[in-house]
Amino acid sequence: MIDLEQVHDSIASTPSKIVLLVADGLGGLPHPDTRKSELETAHIPNLDGLAQRSACGLTTPVEIGVAPGSGPGHLALFGYNPLKYLIGRGALEALGIGAELLPGDVAARGNFCTVDDDGVLTDRRAGRIRTELSAQLCQRLDGIEIPGVQVDVLPVQDYRFVLRLRGDGLSEAVEETDPQREGLPPRPARALVPAAERTSEIVQEFVSQAGRVLSEEQPANMVLLRGWAQLPNLPDFGQVYQLNPAAIAAYPMYRGLASVANMRIIPTGMTFGDEVDTLHANWEDHDFFFIHYKPADAAGEDGDFDGKVKTLEVLDAHIPRILELEPDVLMVAGDHSTPAIMASHSWHPVPFMLHSRLTLGEGIEGFNERACAQGSIGRIPAETIMLLALSHAGKLSKYGP
Amino acid sequence: MIDLEQVHDSIASTPSKIVLLVADGLGGLPHPDTRKSELETAHIPNLDGLAQRSACGLTTPVEIGVAPGSGPGHLALFGYNPLKYLIGRGALEALGIGAELLPGDVAARGNFCTVDDDGVLTDRRAGRIRTELSAQLCQRLDGIEIPGVQVDVLPVQDYRFVLRLRGDGLSEAVEETDPQREGLPPRPARALVPAAERTSEIVQEFVSQAGRVLSEEQPANMVLLRGWAQLPNLPDFGQVYQLNPAAIAAYPMYRGLASVANMRIIPTGMTFGDEVDTLHANWEDHDFFFIHYKPADAAGEDGDFDGKVKTLEVLDAHIPRILELEPDVLMVAGDHSTPAIMASHSWHPVPFMLHSRLTLGEGIEGFNERACAQGSIGRIPAETIMLLALSHAGKLSKYGP
Numbered sequence: 001m002i003d004l005e006q007v008h009d010s011i012a013s014t015p016s017k018i019v020l021l022v023a024d025g026l027g028g029l030p031h032p033d034t035r036k037s038e039l040e041t042a043h044i045p046n047l048d049g050l051a052q053r054s055a056c057g058l059t060t061p062v063e064i065g066v067a068p069g070s071g072p073g074h075l076a077l078f079g080y081n082p083l084k085y086l087i088g089r090g091a092l093e094a095l096g097i098g099a100e101l102l103p104g105d106v107a108a109r110g111n112f113c114t115v116d117d118d119g120v121l122t123d124r125r126a127g128r129i130r131t132e133l134s135a136q137l138c139q140r141l142d143g144i145e146i147p148g149v150q151v152d153v154l155p156v157q158d159y160r161f162v163l164r165l166r167g168d169g170l171s172e173a174v175e176e177t178d179p180q181r182e183g184l185p186p187r188p189a190r191a192l193v194p195a196a197e198r199t200s201e202i203v204q205e206f207v208s209q210a211g212r213v214l215s216e217e218q219p220a221n222m223v224l225l226r227g228w229a230q231l232p233n234l235p236d237f238g239q240v241y242q243l244n245p246a247a248i249a250a251y252p253m254y255r256g257l258a259s260v261a262n263m264r265i266i267p268t269g270m271t272f273g274d275e276v277d278t279l280h281a282n283w284e285d286h287d288f289f290f291i292h293y294k295p296a297d298a299a300g301e302d303g304d305f306d307g308k309v310k311t312l313e314v315l316d317a318h319i320p321r322i323l324e325l326e327p328d329v330l331m332v333a334g335d336h337s338t339p340a341i342m343a344s345h346s347w348h349p350v351p352f353m354l355h356s357r358l359t360l361g362e363g364i365e366g367f368n369e370r371a372c373a374q375g376s377i378g379r380i381p382a383e384t385i386m387l388l389a390l391s392h393a394g395k396l397s398k399y400g401p
Numbered sequence: 402m403i404d405l406e407q408v409h410d411s412i413a414s415t416p417s418k419i420v421l422l423v424a425d426g427l428g429g430l431p432h433p434d435t436r437k438s439e440l441e442t443a444h445i446p447n448l449d450g451l452a453q454r455s456a457c458g459l460t461t462p463v464e465i466g467v468a469p470g471s472g473p474g475h476l477a478l479f480g481y482n483p484l485k486y487l488i489g490r491g492a493l494e495a496l497g498i499g500a501e502l503l504p505g506d507v508a509a510r511g512n513f514c515t516v517d518d519d520g521v522l523t524d525r526r527a528g529r530i531r532t533e534l535s536a537q538l539c540q541r542l543d544g545i546e547i548p549g550v551q552v553d554v555l556p557v558q559d560y561r562f563v564l565r566l567r568g569d570g571l572s573e574a575v576e577e578t579d580p581q582r583e584g585l586p587p588r589p590a591r592a593l594v595p596a597a598e599r600t601s602e603i604v605q606e607f608v609s610q611a612g613r614v615l616s617e618e619q620p621a622n623m624v625l626l627r628g629w630a631q632l633p634n635l636p637d638f639g640q641v642y643q644l645n646p647a648a649i650a651a652y653p654m655y656r657g658l659a660s661v662a663n664m665r666i667i668p669t670g671m672t673f674g675d676e677v678d679t680l681h682a683n684w685e686d687h688d689f690f691f692i693h694y695k696p697a698d699a700a701g702e703d704g705d706f707d708g709k710v711k712t713l714e715v716l717d718a719h720i721p722r723i724l725e726l727e728p729d730v731l732m733v734a735g736d737h738s739t740p741a742i743m744a745s746h747s748w749h750p751v752p753f754m755l756h757s758r759l760t761l762g763e764g765i766e767g768f769n770e771r772a773c774a775q776g777s778i779g780r781i782p783a784e785t786i787m788l789l790a791l792s793h794a795g796k797l798s799k800y801g802p
Contacts, residue, residue, distance in 0.1 A: 358430060358740070358742075358743065358747070358749075359430075360430060360431060360438070360749070360770055360771065361431060361436060362771070362774075363436075363771065374774065374775060375774060376459070376749075376750065376770055376771065376774045377750070377780075378459060378750065378774065378779055378780025379779070379780065380465050380780070381465075384464070384465035384466055385466075386466075387464065387465060387466025387467060387748075388465060388466035388748070389466075390466065391466045391467065391468060391747075391748045396466065396467065396468075396748075397468075398467075398468040398469060398470055398745075398746050399463050399464075399467050399468065399469050399470065399473055399483075400463075400469055400470040400472050400473035400483065400487050400488070401470045401471070401472055401488070401489070401490040401493045401494075401628070
């Protein structure tokens, strides 16, 4: 695999424009009754027609046989080696609620929990308290002050929150305080390496102050912290690829992932129609657009086969408005498969197509798992699609004399 | 990727014979009118028939999305990692004119140029002087003597030449003297690392002597030097694969690339018919033959779609005479694609087939980009075809107990 750094010298900025459309959870599996996948069941004439004129293939998100989370799935599509650059749980949780995360910040995933008088855990989720209560408690914890560090406690949903620490010399290498089962006390946030001693002390101080703040509450009288994470040190997407990149995503998680790559985040509305409007409105200002379509994954995760079919048909209806812009390169990709029959992310290879004036045109019948397996691109690591895009857009010069 | 060194112990020399036919620039893209590629347009019954009885696939020359030069394209087919072993421009230029290049030699690509009285560059190509004049000037520069180093100046074409330095302790790590634009003086050939100080001094001495030799000339009164390169330290092809390899190529560049791998170069004529005659005449003496077909690439580079189609038909007509020899393994491969509609090398995957008595036979309709995408080999790195060849030829034993 070519290192992003190795490729940099061969890339030139040109006026050509690239669109990367990520349909989250795009790939699927056949319905047991019809033996047709969601894409094969959906009426998607625009995607099917585009596939016939494109180069098609299948992408492997992280590694053959490995189902990826949203973080690795997207980083791979952006060209980052997802095994080298991992966004830890706490950091991804922060990005998922749209919280700003700067290099050096440490984030953890927090639970409100219940402890008894001896400090022994009796409920790891504090009776799954509701978001409204949780948000109030977060506000109170947010008032905790620790010298030399900025402490922010940000509500997520139900009993979950994000703890964000900002300051110099912080480290993610501290132990999780969640013992993962009841009947034990929360564990101390011990430093895993000497450089994490100070962070460990800060976290201990936060936990004991939180215990005092919550002492009169019931059931949410304590906190558990896990998934300590700092952002990986990602090369700058725009700099490496000599692009002026923008991201259009209705969901904060995907804006967050794009911001980690240092793309410009363009505010947009909640529907894909809004996103395509945003694409049109900003077309002149950028030469690379990442545009994200969430509903396919959501329906897949719900195990809703017919629902996922519908989301794909909704996506299909927007394709002509994207093509209207005549991008030099349009890629339709997925960060992973989310087969409705599994109701979860999966490791299955993901349909992929790239359209440009330099693509073969497959003469295959459509855009789906089986047809893309016949495509001229073959099965490739997701990590390589940006090189394909750059080449097809005339931005990547040849390697070697 | 398996290291060449790692595989060595599993390889045995046997009487079986392998032919690697490289059709330069083999792959293409559809003509906009017919939607058929060069291979799909050409009448190539022999290649098509062979594909039906072979194992077919697509090769990635260097990396997905990366268009390779001739050097990386061929090294990959010979099994060398093209990102690890790069033949620099000066060295490739020397090989391209059939100049001997030994390990340790340093070669540069030279331009005759014009400077004004202040030494400022007014024409980087000296009015594109003709080869005849250039050859005379090269002969005069070839007379330059510098103690401790052998200096050779070899004409290429028009205003271009190769400077070859031979001696102990030379380094390629010197700066290019070509400032890449007019209005500036040529740059000094500064050492980029301390070990290159002596080479830097030798080059400076060459440049100042060249300036004196050419001082009365107009317009070619100075030289520019770039692409400093030494040969990479390639493992010996014959030794690694336990083969007694020979190369048959009408064009010096490809003989040069084969010689870098330490294949025996068999003199041959200028047509592919001559090359096949040479193959027949030497059949008993070697167990591996690299035979090179250039015209497909040349027509592709010229943007001549119909011309490229014809070159493929010419190649096709010679296939029976190769099959007559009953090689145990015959591979038909390309070093890269050269789609006529691009008039350049490209990154598109390259049709590949391997015929032996141990191949599946694809039942596909022919030998072209779309059909090979359906083949049982799938899309593989070009670097792996030699292992396929060795196995199919019964020379590579199983890995591990």
